[in-house]
Amino acid sequence: MSLKVGYLGPKGTFTKIAVNEIFPESEKIPYDTIPASIDAVMNGEVEYTVVPLENAIEGSVNITIDYLIHEQNLPIVGEIVVPIRQHLMVHPSNKDNWEKITVVLSHSHAIAQCHKYLHTKLPHVEIQYVKSTGAAAEYVHEHPEECVAAIGNELAAKEYGLEIVQRDVHDYDNNHTRFVILHKEPVELSTDHRYYGGDRTTLMVTLPSDYAGALHQVLSAFAWRKLNLSKIESRPMKTGLGNYFFLIDVEMKMDDVLIPGAVAEIEALGCSVRILGSYPYYQVGKEFSKIEK
Numbered sequence: 001m002s003l004k005v006g007y008l009g010p011k012g013t014f015t016k017i018a019v020n021e022i023f024p025e026s027e028k029i030p031y032d033t034i035p036a037s038i039d040a041v042m043n044g045e046v047e048y049t050v051v052p053l054e055n056a057i058e059g060s061v062n063i064t065i066d067y068l069i070h071e072q073n074l075p076i077v078g079e080i081v082v083p084i085r086q087h088l089m090v091h092p093s094n095k096d097n098w099e100k101i102t103v104v105l106s107h108s109h110a111i112a113q114c115h116k117y118l119h120t121k122l123p124h125v126e127i128q129y130v131k132s133t134g135a136a137a138e139y140v141h142e143h144p145e146e147c148v149a150a151i152g153n154e155l156a157a158k159e160y161g162l163e164i165v166q167r168d169v170h171d172y173d174n175n176h177t178r179f180v181i182l183h184k185e186p187v188e189l190s191t192d193h194r195y196y197g198g199d200r201t202t203l204m205v206t207l208p209s210d211y212a213g214a215l216h217q218v219l220s221a222f223a224w225r226k227l228n229l230s231k232i233e234s235r236p237m238k239t240g241l242g243n244y245f246f247l248i249d250v251e252m253k254m255d256d257v258l259i260p261g262a263v264a265e266i267e268a269l270g271c272s273v274r275i276l277g278s279y280p281y282y283q284v285g286k287e288f289s290k291i292e293k
């Protein structure tokens with residue numbers, strides 16, 4: 001029986017590309033929404049799920065963070081960084097009059113990555129948000145009579161038989177999305193993989209209220225241990241204005257001394273710390289990262 005892996009479907013999403021790269025042999029199960037694909041791990045329908053966490057242009061995928069923090073406490077066991085190229089695609093029957101399109105459909109994050117393009121090149125089209133880029137391509141495929149376009153990737157164009165009429169419509173080069181792999185328990189995924197780039201540990205830190213200089217002291221616990229941080233972000237606790245937690249990425253695998261020492265010091269300040277995962281990251285398209293280093 002092959003491994004079951006959940007993803008935000010339908011076929012042809014960026015999440016599917018991430019799954020194809022890291023779990024090529026698995027049985028891939030599409031879900032309509034990110035929370036549904038996370039629930040699927042929790043209730044045992046799939047062993048793993050892959051969800052988008054952060055995009056280089058648009059920033060965090062808040063639904064993923066919030067669902068992991070507030071609803072389903074699943075460990076992050078791996079990360080996949082995927083290059084993102086957004087294309088404008090239409091039904092082949094609209095190939096020659098694509099400039100007359102009146103509606104562009106896509107996922108909100110994909111639309112946000114193409115704002116400048118849409119604003120300058122297609123200022124009169126109506127934007128419609130759908131559940132994923134794959135869902136946008138599926139709609140265009142099913143409605144040849146409508147003059148609509150989807151924004152999505154090459155896989156979606158192929159899966160749904162669409163014609164790409166404008167390539168690379170994302171506003172900035174170097175567009176990448178970080179996806180995380182979730183599992184019921186912490187497991188060690190392989191570091192002997194052609195895309196393996198290194199390890200990371202993600203912590204959630206909640207500060208005590210009314211404590212002057214608390215964040216400064218939290219950061220000092222990492223700084224004097226020379227622990228390199230690659231990201232710090234605040235998100236609302238949802239308990240009232242001004243109540244935030246911090247997500248901190250440490251560029252290192254959990255060890256016996258440095259990270260536990262930093263955590264103990266931060267807890268001694270009255271903060272609470274939750275370890276969301278310590279995991280390898282894989283960079284799609286960077287096969288030789290090990291040799292380059």
Ligand SMILES: O=C(O)C(=O)C[C@]1(C(=O)O)C=C[C@@H](O)C=C1
Nearest residue numbers: 013014015052107109132133177
């Ligand atoms: O709609 C998709 O294709 C997805 O996989 C979702 C998603 C996202 O949520 O950020 C993933 C990668 C891209 O940044 C755009 C959309």
